[in-house]
Amino acid sequence: MMDGEGVGTEAILSVNSVSKRFVLKKKKVEREIPALSGVSFDVREGEFLSIVGPSGCGKSTILNLVVGLLKPTSGDILLRGEKVEGINSEIGYVTQKDNLWPWRTLKNNVAFALEVRGTPKEERDGRAEAFIQKVGLGGFEEHYPHELSGGMRQRGNIIRTLIYDPTVILMDEPFGPLDAQTRMVLQNDLLKIWDENKKTIIFVTHDLVEAIALSDRVVIMTRRPGRVKDIVDVKIPRPRNVFAIHTAPGFKETYEKVLESFSAVSLEVGEEEEKGGEVLDQDV
Numbered sequence: 560m561m562d563g564e565g566v567g568t569e570a571i572l573s574v575n576s577v578s579k580r581f582v583l584k585k586k587k588v589e590r591e592i593p594a595l596s597g598v599s600f601d602v603r604e605g606e607f608l609s610i611v612g613p614s615g616c617g618k619s620t621i622l623n624l625v626v627g628l629l630k631p632t633s634g635d636i637l638l639r640g641e642k643v644e645g646i647n648s649e650i651g652y653v654t655q656k657d658n659l660w661p662w663r664t665l666k667n668n669v670a671f672a673l674e675v676r677g678t679p680k681e682e683r684d685g686r687a688e689a690f691i692q693k694v695g696l697g698g699f700e701e702h703y704p705h706e707l708s709g710g711m712r713q714r715g716n717i718i719r720t721l722i723y724d725p726t727v728i729l730m731d732e733p734f735g736p737l738d739a740q741t742r743m744v745l746q747n748d749l750l751k752i753w754d755e756n757k758k759t760i761i762f763v764t765h766d767l768v769e770a771i772a773l774s775d776r777v778v779i780m781t782r783r784p785g786r787v788k789d790i791v792d793v794k795i796p797r798p799r800n801v802f803a804i805h806t807a808p809g810f811k812e813t814y815e816k817v818l819e820s821f822s823a824v825s826l827e828v829g830e831e832e833e834k835g836g837e838v839l840d841q842d843v
Contacts, residue, residue: 578598578634664700668719688700782824
């Protein structure tokens, strides 16, 4: 069942009391690093949900657990009611690094997922060209990654995942390394594509404005070990203009709620810091 915005009212994906601990080995001494503790939230079908939080709070770990690259230490993750165990081909993953193969043209990179699924060449080429046109890269089909800008490569990276129509799409700071203007252009491209088919997206970002501009809800995480501090509904009407999001009805109120919660967790001291423990450099 869908609500008025085209978002399902029932969960397509559920994260249930998930905790994750890593083992750090240093000078033959093992120490457990708690990355997540009792994380729970649902994602509705067709929902665009963003996750924000301090560096090291486990945002990327959540995505790696959802896609099956990692196993929870405790708790479970359900996709359409079935437990996620191992890599799940129904879940697409867009990383910060574009990862386009340098020896393949843009069109062949975008079409790769269809190629491995045995889609006939004429069909996969047609679909790849249609997606390339959607993100404004028409005319660059036969160019190689080194001939494209960073923003162009990331467009290719995104549509390479979208083309095979996964049930859920994970996006780990896909616009992070780009300049502010290019980020907004790509945010706008992503929203246009999302508006067409309402795919379920979980989007990790450090940018609060980006999270609000794109999302139906924003999950705010605490410091490590990451827990869900708050989940804020974004009631800004769709379709949205990311170039003027600050003036959109409801933006100010939503931003203040997200900022208040985010500021609170940013000022908190995590368990590892209280214990004088080592803080990992990466966002585990």
